[in-house]
Amino acid sequence: MAAKTFFNKLQTIHRLGHLAEDFDSLLAAAVRDCQQRPAMTKAREVRISVRITPDQTDPADVIVQAAVGAKMPGRSAQIMIRRTLRSPRRLP
Numbered sequence: 001m002a003a004k005t006f007f008n009k010l011q012t013i014h015r016l017g018h019l020a021e022d023f024d025s026l027l028a029a030a031v032r033d034c035q036q037r038p039a040m041t042k043a044r045e046v047r048i049s050v051r052i053t054p055d056q057t058d059p060a061d062v063i064v065q066a067a068v069g070a071k072m073p074g075r076s077a078q079i080m081i082r083r084t085l086r087s088p089r090r091l092p
Contacts, residue, residue, distance in 0.1 A: 049069065051064070
């Protein structure tokens with residue numbers, strides 16, 4: 001998300017649209033994953049990335065691009081596939 005903004009403190013992150021809600025959602029998912037899979041000891045990661053570039057049209061302003069992301073251990077499942085042998089059908 002890119003925006004000209006008054007974002008200059010972590011307290012004002014809500015001004016970057018739905019970024020705060022997205023971060024909260026990913027944070028809750030990471031906590032929930034830890035609770036559901038306590039044997040998985042790998043860390044869950046939730047991050048905010050903020051890029052700030054000068055505004056070419058207004059030198060007194062900047063353009064802020066922010067994104068949230070998460071990294072969680074993968075889930076796996078063991079699937080057993082059983083082949084069923086059938087006798088060949090005869091066509092009429």
